[in-house]
Amino acid sequence: MDIKLDNINKVFGNYKALDQVSFEIEKGKLIGLLGPSGSGKTTILRILAGLERQDTGNVYLNGILVNELSASKRGIGFVFQSYGLFPYMTVYDNIAYGLKVQKKSKEYIRDRVTELLELVELPGLEKRYPLELSGGQMQRIAFARALAPNPKLLLLDEPFAAIDAKVRKELRSWLREMITKIRITSIFVTHDQDEAVEVADEIIITNKGQVEQIGTPIEIYKNPRTPFVAQFIGQSTQINGYRNLKGFETLEEGFRAVIRPEFIKVYKYGTKEEYISALEDGIVRNAIFRGDCMEVTLEVKGNFLKTLRSLDDEGVALGEKVQLHILRFYLFDDKKAYSVTNKSLDAADTFYI
Numbered sequence: 001m002d003i004k005l006d007n008i009n010k011v012f013g014n015y016k017a018l019d020q021v022s023f024e025i026e027k028g029k030l031i032g033l034l035g036p037s038g039s040g041k042t043t044i045l046r047i048l049a050g051l052e053r054q055d056t057g058n059v060y061l062n063g064i065l066v067n068e069l070s071a072s073k074r075g076i077g078f079v080f081q082s083y084g085l086f087p088y089m090t091v092y093d094n095i096a097y098g099l100k101v102q103k104k105s106k107e108y109i110r111d112r113v114t115e116l117l118e119l120v121e122l123p124g125l126e127k128r129y130p131l132e133l134s135g136g137q138m139q140r141i142a143f144a145r146a147l148a149p150n151p152k153l154l155l156l157d158e159p160f161a162a163i164d165a166k167v168r169k170e171l172r173s174w175l176r177e178m179i180t181k182i183r184i185t186s187i188f189v190t191h192d193q194d195e196a197v198e199v200a201d202e203i204i205i206t207n208k209g210q211v212e213q214i215g216t217p218i219e220i221y222k223n224p225r226t227p228f229v230a231q232f233i234g235q236s237t238q239i240n241g242y243r244n245l246k247g248f249e250t251l252e253e254g255f256r257a258v259i260r261p262e263f264i265k266v267y268k269y270g271t272k273e274e275y276i277s278a279l280e281d282g283i284v285r286n287a288i289f290r291g292d293c294m295e296v297t298l299e300v301k302g303n304f305l306k307t308l309r310s311l312d313d314e315g316v317a318l319g320e321k322v323q324l325h326i327l328r329f330y331l332f333d334d335k336k337a338y339s340v341t342n343k344s345l346d347a348a349d350t351f352y353i
């Protein structure tokens, strides 16, 4: 199903929950709706689904204006974290619920439930009750329940929020596979950027009731277009006095600057022989083991910049003096974000993420 939201506004009391929200989604895409708490993600889903009515603006499904269409007629399935499963019903009855509402035959329902349990890789659990399932299993059953009536659009509101990190990772690749297999247009809400980046074809970033940016994970990562996105995506640290950094002296004043760990290359003192004039000195102020790498914080001209160091590289000690190249960072004012690169480094020697 194609989706279009056109200039949606929604006020709760005197709080503007959605402010001119517009976007379009192509059929079959898996979209990540990413933004901080309170930025309007759930409200967007509820309006799309017909559970909430927008104050102004239009919702189109497959090109048809559906403002007046009730939730049950929109052909949309949900997996909401907070709704969970009906605790007093078996897995079978949970999945069959929407089909019974549609008055499908007993045989049809039995076949469909069996098919869905196979799809979610939990065959044979028909008679269990939700409390007899793990969190991950419950969410898979919730997914099967949402899919049972063959919706044309699937909305998932932080479906894995209550699940621990490892299972959550497994579930998100599982979800990606499932959705690719059944090719249903889906919107997946999360405030975890890793989750959005890993799962989604495209990401819509919300902030304070507005859409900040829409794009593929790579586009958004490489080219944040607003100050909010520049700070929200990636592991950002603010830089003070950006014009004091070598290679950035000619930048205009008056902007704010943020940098990410991967925009910095760190060398043991005296080991780097190219682009010496662009080398900055830094002191190692902190080093944390991150499992697959070390996160090293360097003090550079009054800034504390986070960098990543491979476990294969020679270690650095607290207080050690090192050298670094700053490859690039983001500058922004109130409206726009720009990427700026180090003028003292030749493109041949740098790598860009």
Ligand SMILES: Nc1ncnc2c1ncn2[C@@H]1O[C@H](COP(=O)(O)OP(=O)(O)OP(=O)(O)O)[C@@H](O)[C@H]1O
Pocket: 012, 013, 015, 017, 035, 036, 037, 038, 039, 040, 041, 042, 043, 044, 191
């Ligand atoms: N029924 C309601 N009545 C009053 N205010 C509401 C209602 N629903 C949402 N809000 C407010 O609207 C804003 C957006 O809420 P929404 O639930 O859409 O945010 P969200 O992005 O889903 O946040 P989270 O990540 O915490 O789930 C919030 O400030 C919230 O308090």
Ligand SMILES: [Mg+2]
Pocket: 041, 042, 043, 157
């Ligand atoms: Mg929400």
